Amino acid sequence: MSTPPFLTLPPGARALRVVTARGEFAALRAEPAGAVRGSALLVPGFTGSKEDFIALLEPLAAAGYRVTAVDQRGQYQTGGPDDPAAYAVAALGADVRALTAALLAEGGTGPLHLLGHSFGGHVVREAVLAEAAEATGAADGAALPWASLTLMSTGPGAIDPAEAERTRLLIGVLPTMGLEEIWQVMQQMEEGSGDRARRPAPEVAGFLHRRWLANVPQALITTGGHLVAAPDRVAELAAVVAAGLPALVLSGVRDYAWPVPEQTAMARRLGARRVVVADAGHSPNAERPARTAEALLALWG
Numbered sequence: 001m002s003t004p005p006f007l008t009l010p011p012g013a014r015a016l017r018v019v020t021a022r023g024e025f026a027a028l029r030a031e032p033a034g035a036v037r038g039s040a041l042l043v044p045g046f047t048g049s050k051e052d053f054i055a056l057l058e059p060l061a062a063a064g065y066r067v068t069a070v071d072q073r074g075q076y077q078t079g080g081p082d083d084p085a086a087y088a089v090a091a092l093g094a095d096v097r098a099l100t101a102a103l104l105a106e107g108g109t110g111p112l113h114l115l116g117h118s119f120g121g122h123v124v125r126e127a128v129l130a131e132a133a134e135a136t137g138a139a140d141g142a143a144l145p146w147a148s149l150t151l152m153s154t155g156p157g158a159i160d161p162a163e164a165e166r167t168r169l170l171i172g173v174l175p176t177m178g179l180e181e182i183w184q185v186m187q188q189m190e191e192g193s194g195d196r197a198r199r200p201a202p203e204v205a206g207f208l209h210r211r212w213l214a215n216v217p218q219a220l221i222t223t224g225g226h227l228v229a230a231p232d233r234v235a236e237l238a239a240v241v242a243a244g245l246p247a248l249v250l251s252g253v254r255d256y257a258w259p260v261p262e263q264t265a266m267a268r269r270l271g272a273r274r275v276v277v278a279d280a281g282h283s284p285n286a287e288r289p290a291r292t293a294e295a296l297l298a299l300w301g
Contacts, residue, residue: 002045002052002117002283003200007207010058018070020098026050026077030057030067037064038110038147038300041099044069045118045153046223049076049211052117055289056296063297066109070099072123074219076211087222089230093126100127100145111147113300117285118257119223121154122230125237132240148246148299152292153282155258156266157232163257164228171224174217183212234269247272248299252280252287273299 009015013030028050040060042053053069060067071078073086073095080086096114104112116124128149135143158164173182190199200208241247249267251260253276260276267274275295277284284292 001047001208001212002286003208004051004054004204004286005289006201007051007054007203009054010061012061013057018068018099018102020095020102022095022098023073024078025073025095025099026071028054028057028069030061032061032064032066035064036066036108036110038113039066039103040068040113040115040296040300041096041103042067042069043096043114043116043120043124044072044075045116045120046227047075047212047215047220048117048120051076051207051211052283053285056285056293059290059293060296063293065113065300068099068103072120074216074223076214079214080216080219082216082218084218084222087216087219089122089126089223089226090130092123092223093130096124096127097131104145112145113148113150113296114146115150115152115296116154117152118154118282119227121151122226124149125151125154125233128240128245129233129236132243144240144245146245148248149241150248150250150296150299151266151272152250152285153252153255153257153263154249155262156234156269158230159227159257160259167224167228171221171228174221179213179215179217183209234266238270241270241272246299248275248295249273250275250277250284250292250295252277252282252284254280255282257282 016027016029017024018027044052049071050069057067072092074080114124131144247270249263249272251263264274277288277291280288
């Protein structure tokens with residue numbers, strides 16, 4: 001799971017709930033001090049939350065962007081039902097489209113840029129493809145409500161086999177084990193790794209525990225099931241990008257979920273920009289936020 005480097009909101013940022021046609025979503029919002037150049041919607045990955053983007057809020061807002069990071073349905077402070085259908089990728093993509101409509105309806109936000117991290121990349125991909133299918137002249141990237149698309153630490157289809165096996169283990173125990181019990185097992189495994197350098201500060205560790213317990217188990221089962229068997233939809237998305245949607249594939253130099261060369265090949269297939277953030281892993285947004293913000297601003301500008 002992604003680990004935010006800190007939890008204190010920067011000046012000009014606040015927590016809120018975004019009201020949409022598909023319900024309310026917990027969010028963090030950062031406002032620029034001066035004129036608004038544009039806006040951004042940031043969507044987290046599997047077991048993640050809006051706090052994964054907390055280190056990006058200040059540099060992006062300082063550059064003139066109104067940034068909204070959300071919890072997906074079933075995550076942390078958004079919550080959700082026990083119905084598996086609520087967490088199908090098509091349903092989560094519909095949530096992103098509803099969030100997009102709500103943010104644009106606020107007015108004065110400028111062009112809206114869309115970003116998905118990890119599993120969130122598959123969700124925003126689903127949103128873009130569904131929107132393009134309904135747009136005038138299907139797959140017309142220029143007719144979409146987003147000014148750009150960023151896929152961060154996301155691959156074309158299913159996750160790496162080793163990570164898929166761990167995800168299958170989690171899916172298998174969720175129906176019979178409580179989230180607290182699973183958390184204790186994960187902590188024992190972390191202790192056994194002996195990697196003390198990776199241990200977060202106590203306040204961040206406490207947050208990670210609270211966030212894990214707030215997950216809707218059915219959301220983990222359904223979205224985890226997608227990750228281990230996700231289809232490759234890059235060719236479909238490439239048609240939208242070619243039709244006028246600027247795109248960026250961004251990752252660290254190492255990634256346990258999708259191999260970095262696989263992400264590079266996806267960028268070539270999409271005709272997208274490619275940025276590899278030095279000294280970062282699966283979460284460059286949290287590990288190297290300044291460099292990540294720089295790459296995003298280069299696309300947005």
